[in-house]
Amino acid sequence: MVNTRTANLKPKDSLQSSLNRVRYSAINKIISASQDSLNGHALHELFEGLMLQVCDAYDLPPETIFCVTYDSTSRRNSQHMTICAAAGQLRQFVDKPLSTLNDTALELKLQQTIKAKKTLFTEDSVYLYLSDFRYEMVLVIMLALKPSEPLLKMCAGLLNAICHGYNNIANYIDLHSAAYLDFLTKLPNRNEFIKSLNVPNYSSAPEGLNVLLVDLNHFSDVNDALGQSTGDMLLRAVVKRIQSSMSTEIKIGRVGADVFGIIGPKKEVHPDQLNLIFATPFRAGQYSLHVSVNMGGCFIDGEYDNGADIFRRCDLALNRAKKNTAKNYYWYSFEMEQKTLWRIELIRRLADAFNRREIEVWFQPQVNIQTRKICGVETLLRWRDSGQFISPTQFISAAEYSGLIIELGGWVFKEALRTAVMLQAQGFENISIAINVSIIQLRSKAFVNQVEDLLAQSSVIPSMIEIEVTESVAMDEPEMTIACLNQLKALGLRVAIDDFGTGFSSLNYLQKMPLDRIKIDKQFVAEYQTGKTVHIVEMIISLAKKLNLNTVAEGVEKEAQVQMLKEAGCDQVQGFYFARPMPLSDLFLYLKSQFPHQTTVKKLGKPVS
């Protein structure tokens, strides 16, 4: 048990000032100690040092002073008081419950002090009490005689320093948690997960580990439709199910709003296992929700040492999985990376080409099926790369992915207006111009304003310009598309739905879209001679008529197709049979060949700068 003995109550000469120094520099030492060591080891040493100095100054045995803490933020009772600073033989009890000292009288006195919330003086000891927002602490001074004022002051300073030290550690831990833990699930966040990939723990699986990213599908729908608190409950339920279905060897992190990262042995961290985990619905409050996932993963065996690289590989595989409907997971492969590199290179070359004006707008005539005369053109982009033309099917998605489509699309619009002005000037004012617009443009808040500005700067009649939106795109985000198309219609433009028949239109949305015409996809035209397709084309045309819309069939390559489309009541046709896409200069030649007597050359309208 703790020894007490009569003390020399005067400090050794010259020590007072050095102890003061100790007291005032203690906070700094403690702060740096708390940064050094989160387990408090360095801090304990520092406190031990301070206690030894005080005891030495007063010729006291090192066990005379020790400190006990009672976490006032927890509900633990005083029996759970902990020794938080001590020296000499008591040092071994630091971080242990007070009860390990086996001193009931001492425990009682401490409980009494905590309860009274003030310092207690007894015959053989003093219980200095201190409380702050986080801790209640008692510094016990075991002395037969009443300690002198200076000793008491020094002990009070020591208690202050200990309290500050513990607070610093606690603050540091709080900050660390905020920076590295996800608040909702208490799982490591993205940064922490990536950090742990820097030093994977192979002890449970020396042959290697699997890393898997699991992305919940349509999670934002849950938030939108059922509220964020249901979304939160769902996330917690998912984490709970994953944790309870897997061994403690696996490590989980929340690496995105609805994406979890999992590291662990190969047989456990496997898409088949995860698919089983997600096979049954989750309970989130009053709802039972089915959750489907996409997964992307890679295998690591110590060759990779960079967490960010491993994560990126999983992310590549996940993106591939998201695009594929046949299966919901992909493992990373080198070929995947090469494809990405190829796309990055394509984007770079495309941006360069655009800046050097190596991209051109070409025009494909649209023909009135009755008169077989040109009545409009569709603008189509062409990229001349080292003398070879690259089709937009190859580069439009790269332009969309990089955002370049906004600039590119704006430029196409300008070129279309410039062409319309020239057509007007040549007397072809009835030739409409169709422009393909990407979903990225529709989503962009600036798009409608940009179109409005360009129209204002030009003398073109807006109804001669037609916006083409692909059916699948329109149906992906129908509300947004309808809102944007309404704004464009309000500017006087016409609207066509492109590749119709491929995007599984919802009739409900279709009738809400402010459309002028439907473009029948070339796939149906190509298969027109065969069985069922005839009915599909006829159905599309009769649907268009009921909705009071014009129809244009694209991809027309044969006279037989023209005949059948005419019989079915189609209004216009577009395809190689009539003309391939061509540069502007060729378009004028084509127009002249169609209308040899057209001689009117009007005054040029206001061109778009």
Ligand code: C2E
């Ligand atoms: P799209 O809007 O469906 O354009 C029609 C495509 O069919 C064009 O391909 C055209 O060359 C091709 N085509 C025309 N007639 C025939 C035919 O008789 N037979 C066959 N087999 N094909 C025919 P292209 O020029 O390669 O363009 C492909 C796609 O790229 C376009 O499909 C459109 O979605 C996109 N695109 C082209 N220019 C632009 C643009 O300025 N902006 C945006 N966002 N997309 C564009």
Ligand code: CA
């Ligand atoms: Ca089109």
Ligand code: CA
């Ligand atoms: Ca089309």
